[in-house]
Amino acid sequence: MTAGLDTPDRRGRTGLDRHGRDLTGNPRVRIEDVEVLSCDWYVLRRTTFDYRHSDGHWSREQRETYDRGDGATILLYNTDHRTVLLTRQFRLPAYVNGHPDGMLIETAAGLLDGDSPEEAIRREAAEETGHIIGTPERVFEVYMSPGSVTERLHFFAAPYRPQASAADGYGIAAEGEDIATVELPFAEALAMVRTGAIADAKTIMLLQWAALDGPYRHS
Incomplete structure:
Protein backbone atom coordinates (compact mmCIF):
# COMPACT_ATOMS: atom_id res chain seq x y z
CA MET A 1 0.00 0.00 0.00
CA THR A 2 1.37 3.40 -1.01
CA ALA A 3 0.44 6.71 0.61
CA GLY A 4 -1.24 9.03 -1.86
CA LEU A 5 -2.18 6.15 -4.13
CA ASP A 6 -3.95 3.37 -2.22
CA THR A 7 -4.03 4.98 1.22
CA PRO A 8 -4.35 8.64 2.23
CA ASP A 9 -1.18 10.70 2.41
CA ARG A 10 -0.73 13.29 5.17
CA ARG A 11 -3.10 15.64 3.38
CA GLY A 12 -5.72 12.90 3.02
CA ARG A 13 -5.26 12.38 -0.72
CA THR A 14 -5.50 9.13 -2.68
CA GLY A 15 -5.40 8.27 -6.37
CA LEU A 16 -2.70 10.83 -7.11
CA ASP A 17 -1.36 8.61 -9.89
CA ARG A 18 -4.64 8.89 -11.81
CA HIS A 19 -4.38 12.64 -12.34
CA GLY A 20 -3.83 13.44 -16.01
CA ARG A 21 -4.43 9.93 -17.34
CA ASP A 22 -7.77 10.76 -19.02
CA LEU A 23 -6.72 13.85 -21.00
CA THR A 24 -8.21 13.87 -24.52
CA GLY A 25 -8.01 17.51 -25.61
CA ASN A 26 -4.95 17.10 -27.84
CA PRO A 27 -5.02 14.24 -30.41
CA ARG A 28 -1.24 14.53 -30.76
CA VAL A 29 -0.76 13.40 -27.15
CA ARG A 30 -1.43 9.90 -25.77
CA ILE A 31 -0.84 9.48 -22.04
CA GLU A 32 0.74 6.08 -21.29
CA ASP A 33 1.64 6.20 -17.59
CA VAL A 34 1.66 8.50 -14.57
CA GLU A 35 4.03 7.80 -11.66
CA VAL A 36 3.99 9.69 -8.36
CA LEU A 37 7.57 10.46 -7.30
CA SER A 38 6.72 12.47 -4.18
CA CYS A 39 3.58 13.59 -2.32
CA ASP A 40 4.99 14.93 0.93
CA TRP A 41 3.05 18.21 0.65
CA TYR A 42 2.82 19.03 -3.03
CA VAL A 43 2.91 16.35 -5.74
CA LEU A 44 5.77 15.49 -8.09
CA ARG A 45 4.75 13.21 -10.97
CA ARG A 46 6.56 11.63 -13.91
CA THR A 47 4.32 11.22 -16.94
CA THR A 48 5.14 9.00 -19.91
CA PHE A 49 3.34 9.92 -23.12
CA ASP A 50 3.51 9.52 -26.88
CA TYR A 51 3.70 12.74 -28.90
CA ARG A 52 3.05 13.16 -32.63
CA HIS A 53 5.40 15.75 -34.09
CA SER A 54 4.60 18.22 -36.85
CA ASP A 55 6.16 15.95 -39.47
CA GLY A 56 3.86 13.10 -38.39
CA HIS A 57 6.26 10.82 -36.51
CA TRP A 58 5.57 9.70 -32.94
CA SER A 59 8.06 9.74 -30.08
CA ARG A 60 7.92 8.44 -26.50
CA GLU A 61 8.47 11.30 -24.03
CA GLN A 62 8.72 11.67 -20.25
CA ARG A 63 8.19 14.84 -18.25
CA GLU A 64 8.15 15.62 -14.54
CA THR A 65 5.44 17.97 -13.31
CA TYR A 66 5.25 19.67 -9.94
CA ASP A 67 1.69 20.17 -8.75
CA ARG A 68 1.27 22.66 -5.91
CA GLY A 69 -2.26 23.70 -6.80
CA ASP A 70 -3.38 26.98 -8.35
Missing part, protein backbone atom coordinates in the same frame (compact mmCIF):
# COMPACT_ATOMS: atom_id res chain seq x y z
CA GLY A 71 -2.83 30.35 -6.71
CA ALA A 72 -3.81 34.00 -6.72
CA THR A 73 -1.99 37.31 -6.32
CA ILE A 74 -3.11 40.92 -5.97
CA LEU A 75 -1.76 44.42 -6.47
CA LEU A 76 -3.05 46.78 -3.78
CA TYR A 77 -2.93 50.42 -4.89
CA ASN A 78 -3.94 53.85 -3.63
CA THR A 79 -4.40 56.39 -6.42
CA ASP A 80 -4.82 59.34 -4.02
CA HIS A 81 -1.33 58.82 -2.62
CA ARG A 82 0.00 57.17 -5.80
CA THR A 83 1.32 54.21 -3.85
CA VAL A 84 1.25 50.42 -3.95
CA LEU A 85 1.31 48.05 -0.98
CA LEU A 86 3.68 45.11 -1.33
CA THR A 87 5.16 42.50 0.99
CA ARG A 88 8.65 41.37 1.93
CA GLN A 89 9.44 37.82 3.01
CA PHE A 90 12.20 35.21 2.89
CA ARG A 91 12.17 32.86 -0.10
CA LEU A 92 14.54 29.92 0.23
CA PRO A 93 14.50 28.88 -3.47
CA ALA A 94 15.56 32.39 -4.50
CA TYR A 95 18.23 32.44 -1.78
CA VAL A 96 19.83 29.18 -2.90
CA ASN A 97 19.74 30.35 -6.52
CA GLY A 98 21.74 33.54 -6.19
CA HIS A 99 19.51 36.12 -4.51
CA PRO A 100 21.70 37.98 -1.97
CA ASP A 101 19.52 37.43 1.11
CA GLY A 102 16.35 35.73 -0.15
CA MET A 103 14.16 38.62 1.02
CA LEU A 104 11.85 39.28 -1.93
CA ILE A 105 9.48 42.20 -2.39
CA GLU A 106 6.22 40.85 -3.80
CA THR A 107 2.52 41.35 -4.28
CA ALA A 108 0.41 39.49 -1.72
CA ALA A 109 -0.27 35.95 -2.92
CA GLY A 110 -1.16 32.43 -1.90
CA LEU A 111 -2.61 29.11 -2.98
CA LEU A 112 -6.35 28.71 -3.52
CA ASP A 113 -6.59 25.76 -1.10
CA GLY A 114 -10.05 24.83 -2.33
CA ASP A 115 -11.45 28.37 -2.40
CA SER A 116 -12.44 30.34 -5.47
CA PRO A 117 -9.72 32.72 -6.73
CA GLU A 118 -11.66 35.73 -5.43
CA GLU A 119 -12.18 34.19 -1.99
CA ALA A 120 -8.56 33.11 -1.80
CA ILE A 121 -7.11 36.51 -2.68
CA ARG A 122 -9.31 38.31 -0.17
CA ARG A 123 -8.04 35.86 2.45
CA GLU A 124 -4.42 36.31 1.43
CA ALA A 125 -4.65 40.11 1.33
CA ALA A 126 -5.95 40.10 4.90
CA GLU A 127 -3.39 37.57 6.14
CA GLU A 128 -0.37 39.14 4.47
CA THR A 129 -1.15 42.88 4.66
CA GLY A 130 -3.92 43.30 7.25
CA HIS A 131 -6.20 44.93 4.68
CA ILE A 132 -9.79 43.88 4.06
CA ILE A 133 -10.64 44.44 0.40
CA GLY A 134 -13.92 44.47 -1.46
CA THR A 135 -14.51 42.78 -4.80
CA PRO A 136 -11.12 42.55 -6.52
CA GLU A 137 -10.63 43.37 -10.19
CA ARG A 138 -9.65 40.32 -12.23
CA VAL A 139 -6.64 41.11 -14.40
CA PHE A 140 -5.54 37.86 -16.10
CA GLU A 141 -4.61 34.22 -15.52
CA VAL A 142 -1.12 32.95 -16.29
CA TYR A 143 0.88 29.71 -16.22
CA MET A 144 4.03 30.94 -14.51
CA SER A 145 6.43 28.07 -15.31
CA PRO A 146 4.65 25.78 -17.80
CA GLY A 147 7.71 23.67 -18.52
CA SER A 148 7.56 21.94 -15.14
CA VAL A 149 5.01 23.49 -12.75
CA THR A 150 1.27 22.98 -13.24
CA GLU A 151 0.22 26.07 -11.27
CA ARG A 152 -2.09 28.62 -12.88
CA LEU A 153 -1.93 31.98 -11.13
CA HIS A 154 -4.94 34.30 -10.98
CA PHE A 155 -4.00 37.99 -10.99
CA PHE A 156 -6.11 40.66 -9.29
CA ALA A 157 -5.95 44.31 -8.29
CA ALA A 158 -7.84 46.35 -5.70
CA PRO A 159 -7.60 49.73 -4.00
CA TYR A 160 -6.57 49.99 -0.37
CA ARG A 161 -6.86 52.68 2.27
CA PRO A 162 -3.92 53.59 4.51
CA GLN A 163 -4.26 52.28 8.06
CA ALA A 164 -3.67 54.31 11.19
CA SER A 165 -1.29 51.64 12.46
CA ALA A 166 0.23 48.46 11.13
CA ALA A 167 1.24 45.24 12.80
CA ASP A 168 4.89 44.29 13.17
CA GLY A 169 4.41 41.29 10.93
CA TYR A 170 1.82 39.35 9.00
CA GLY A 171 1.29 35.83 7.73
CA ILE A 172 0.43 32.53 9.40
CA ALA A 173 3.02 31.93 12.11
CA ALA A 174 2.17 28.23 12.30
CA GLU A 175 3.22 27.93 8.65
CA GLY A 176 6.50 29.74 9.26
CA GLU A 177 5.39 32.96 7.58
CA ASP A 178 7.01 36.22 8.69
CA ILE A 179 5.77 38.90 6.30
CA ALA A 180 6.35 42.65 6.40
CA THR A 181 4.43 45.18 4.35
CA VAL A 182 6.22 47.65 2.08
CA GLU A 183 4.36 50.75 0.94
CA LEU A 184 6.04 52.41 -2.02
CA PRO A 185 5.34 55.27 -4.41
CA PHE A 186 4.33 53.65 -7.68
CA ALA A 187 7.12 55.37 -9.60
CA GLU A 188 9.66 54.04 -7.10
CA ALA A 189 8.32 50.50 -7.43
CA LEU A 190 8.73 50.68 -11.22
CA ALA A 191 12.27 51.97 -10.79
CA MET A 192 13.02 49.02 -8.51
CA VAL A 193 12.01 46.67 -11.32
CA ARG A 194 14.58 48.33 -13.57
CA THR A 195 17.35 48.06 -10.99
CA GLY A 196 16.48 44.49 -10.00
CA ALA A 197 15.45 45.39 -6.45
CA ILE A 198 12.07 43.89 -7.32
CA ALA A 199 12.80 40.56 -8.98
CA ASP A 200 9.55 38.62 -8.52
CA ALA A 201 7.77 37.82 -11.78
CA LYS A 202 4.16 38.18 -10.62
CA THR A 203 4.94 41.53 -9.00
CA ILE A 204 6.65 42.86 -12.12
CA MET A 205 3.71 41.76 -14.26
CA LEU A 206 1.16 43.53 -12.06
CA LEU A 207 3.23 46.71 -11.82
CA GLN A 208 3.58 46.82 -15.60
CA TRP A 209 -0.16 46.16 -15.99
CA ALA A 210 -0.87 49.05 -13.62
CA ALA A 211 1.28 51.35 -15.76
CA LEU A 212 -0.08 50.19 -19.13
CA ASP A 213 -3.76 49.33 -18.52
CA GLY A 214 -4.43 49.75 -14.81
CA PRO A 215 -4.91 52.58 -12.32
CA TYR A 216 -1.74 54.47 -13.33
CA ARG A 217 -2.09 54.18 -17.12
CA HIS A 218 -2.70 57.92 -17.59
CA SER A 219 0.28 58.98 -15.49
